[in-house]
Amino acid sequence: MQLATDYPVLNLFWTMLMFFLWILWFFLLFKIILDIFRDDDLSGWGKAGWLIFVILLPFLGVFVYLIARGKSMGQRDMQQMQEQQSAMDSYIRKTAGSAGGSTTEELARLAELKQQGHISEEEFLKAKAKILA
Template sequence: MGSTVNLAYDYPVLGVFWTVLWIFLWVMWIFLLFRVIVDVFRDDSMSGWAKTGWLVFTIVLPFLGVFVYVVAKGKNMGRREQAHVRAHLDETNRYVRETVGVTGTPSEADQLAKLSEIRARGDISEDEFRRAKEKVLHH
């Protein structure tokens, strides 16, 4: 008779738990390391030499460098991230406004002018123009 391998016995649930925990901690560590490096470059209050020092510190002694950075400069990391997101959102909104060419909702006069242009081109009938005009004036 052949022997069977019981995988659950060879790798118990507690072993799976510890493996998943270590992988999770490793991923979180990589995330934190890159977050600190991005924050070093984003901090405009630091000089180039200070940024270089922090980068060397986090590369040579990564665990100690990251933890010291978070303790020393972590208070403003969130503020810098919020300022970056806010600036990016403002830039996106500005681009959308420029691309669309509209600064707000069109007025009734603008809508009526467009309707009369469409009617003059013959794209809509007189009856369709009248219904659309009533719709614009009653909203």
């Protein structure tokens, strides 16, 4: 009960706000440091300069970086997301095409050859096991 009288609700709210702003600050700082290394347009000296600026003067460095390069930072994020999405789509198309389409087509072709009498039951089972393996 003594904690409630020594620590009013407003102080609790203020403490929680400061804690979440502190977490937000570190998230923003790490995002900017990652963006500095990810940017292909910056030279090595440019990356080193921005990194030193952000580490030595963190508040000023982060705000100047956001003002100077914030728009291109968003564009790089969008470009990376699009590249990841296209890579995932390509992988899904390749996997679905090789696993479902061609195997099914080969089994249908084998069944047709068996029905027409071009291959025996034994040959059909061997070829089917080979395709499914």
